[in-house]
Amino acid sequence: YWLEAFEEAGVSPNIGSYLGGGTLRRCAMDMDMNPSSVKQRATMRRVMAEAMEDGAFGVSYALIYPPDCYADVDEIVDVCEVVGRYDGTYITHLRSEAGEIFSALDEAFEIGVRAAVPVEIYHLKAAGRDNWDKMPRVIERIDAARTGGLDVTADMYPYAASGTGLTSVLPPWAMASGRLYENLQDPAQRARIRKAVLKPDGRWEAMVSQHGEDGVMPIGFKRPQNQQYVGLKLSEISRMRGQDWFDTVCDLVLSERQSISTIYFAMTEDNLRLQLQQPWIKISTDAGGYDPGWGRPFGPVHPRGYGTYPRVLGRFVREQRVITLEDAV
Template sequence: MRYDQIIRKARVVDGCGNPWFYGDVAVAGETIAAVAPAGQLSAREARAVLEADGRVLAPGFIDILSHSIQPLMRDGRCLSKVTQGVTTEIMGEAWTPAPQGGQIAPRKLAPYVPEAWNERVRSWRRFGDWLEAMARRGVSPNVGSFLGGGTLREYACGMRMGKASREELEVMRRVVREAMEDGAFGVSYALIYPPDDYADTDEIVEVCKAVAEHGGIYVTHLRSESDRLLEALDEALEIGRRANLPVQVYHLKASREDNWPKMARAIARIDQARKAGQDVTADVYPYTASGTGLTAMLPNWVAEGGGLYEKLRDPAVRARVRAELEGPSPDVDTRSRAEHVMPVGFQKPENQVYVGRRLSQIAAMRGQDPLEAVFDLLVSEGQRIGTIYFSMSEDNLRLELSQPWVMVSTDAGGFDPEWARAHGPVHPRGYGSYPRVLGRYVREEGLLSLEEAVRKMTSLPANRLSLFDRGRIAPGCKADLVLFDPDAITDRATFEDPHRLSVGVDAVWVNGVRVLEEGQHTGATPGQVVRGPGWRSAAS
């Protein structure tokens, strides 16, 4: 047989923004072997044939902002992502579980992760060790990562605030070079969190110069997405210029209503930078609420040196935090009114009564003001408490999605409701981001054409990552494919009921192997490690 399988008479959206066409696509091994007009490839030439009957065949979606590191340790199928059409998970915002060593303090993984992984993590001395471990355990999607900037900073400096010494900077450069040779796509800082926030602009520039040596990129959760959004964007652009490397802005947004008008100006600045020749892009998830820890409401100095939850028992620390937050210019980016804050990630049985309630309601139930409730809940839980912040504008989201340099991401991990529901609610973006764009913003609103939406999910992130053999349907490219019904694809997860799989994706292939068939996971785990250009140069 010439081909392993042929998908016939599909509405082919090639991922590059070209108009769709009816065609046949043949797969041989891991690659796309042929693309032809509909009906022109003979069924006799393939071991298996699937009649698409006019459904859309697109490249598999590439999530450039995934948090599946720990979920994949529990469950390699990555069900809530694969059922959206995601075939490649790119991780590493702020934190990666490797390399271990240096000044990194031991920490336990999430409660849903099997205990054996805690021991394995401690042995990962190089960045590439954890990705290879994922491939060995078997994963359905391809996996790749940036080096977490917070991990890098902690490796060299621990949880100390302040400038890095010359010796500490040299440690960071060494770790970066090793990570890039192991296949990291670049370095990723989340600059509203400690210890990432402890790194100043000059330090990040020096780190990024080492990244640039290997063809990598700088990815940033901006130092502010609210009051100082424009200043934070200027910092990101400055880092890119001084270190001479591309910039990717994670989950572009303007938080809190008084900052919503700044988004048009932020977009104008990025457009201006691009016109001047600077390579800068961004991604968004299609929701107007963000998700992070309840700890994000605290100043970052509380986390210096570790022991954050123990410190919050100290009345003096609480008084200092309160004075800062209630002062004229608090140095905290995540500030929302209590009625816009919904903590969901409670683990203690006694706190389950608060799941899904707004902070204003929780405080009233406890007879406290909201800040005192935050202090006590964090002390009680001893962990960050996953929290939803309703702080963004739908008009801004549409504006962001409309920019040609903005791609789609989830900012979430992949879960299976069967085991994840018992561990509490999550942000629905982990279950619905891609179908939500295709259902709401393409089919229902017409904000984007089908071809443009698919480009934002495929070739745009693939090009950003230098994965030029993925993210498009063309002979010789990897056979990462998704077949979906454009009239049925939709998200079902909500903030009230987040553990609901999307519908409308009928089949998904990863490296030529079907991982989803008639909407059901096949159990196959053909995912490979995808690596950045530094690895290719090292291998050669």
């Protein structure tokens, strides 16, 4: 039905789709954050095989987001073995793009080797000022894996700011069993979450710790009373509300009852230029298409949703000559 809708709307079927690892977990065990059982993995493998028979390109895991982040290596390998039988691909948002990026790379390589599937790394980056100098070593590790026989590639978007939900500043366990809003309203759970975000243990991406309150800009507000905050940084919103940044985040999420699209000023253009020169890199948007009329209630969006390819050609080919036009195309 999905492809038929595209054809009816006049769009050529030039789209390939992956089945989400989080979708598989929801099919088998909903938002349970516990390790999957043998029976649950059998369900995931069956659904994965059906998707590949229906034309899926492979499986995608976004390993910093619930419920994908609850999956361990063995579970992902089990699923990817099915993908491999159909010559599919494992595409992954690494479990860390910051302080633990090297171990996250090793995990992706291990899955590719054990399941005998090609690996694609979503929107490669070294996020957070403390991690910017790691990108040359990230590239060295990918080159070494390729030299060793693993089919591994990556993609990127040409902006030094990333984009995801404001809820990403909270630990993944706060969203387990779909109880995020209940947890934020419960004083005891909220105190527990506060402790986790102010003193992160390194097992999840603590976005505000990485980028600071000045590096976080929520933009996707739907409720009229919150429109005044569009374009302001989290530090500025907190001052306006007379709250610390943690309570600001919690109360805004409760007010909006959605993740709130947010821009994170996480990367450096020096790394963008370095990444663009790698022969195994692709250009991606990491965004959907936006109809201005439909999108107006959600406010502005990250410019990568419409400016990715012009920015590569204009800024990095014509102006800075980082890569040639031929390589860009």
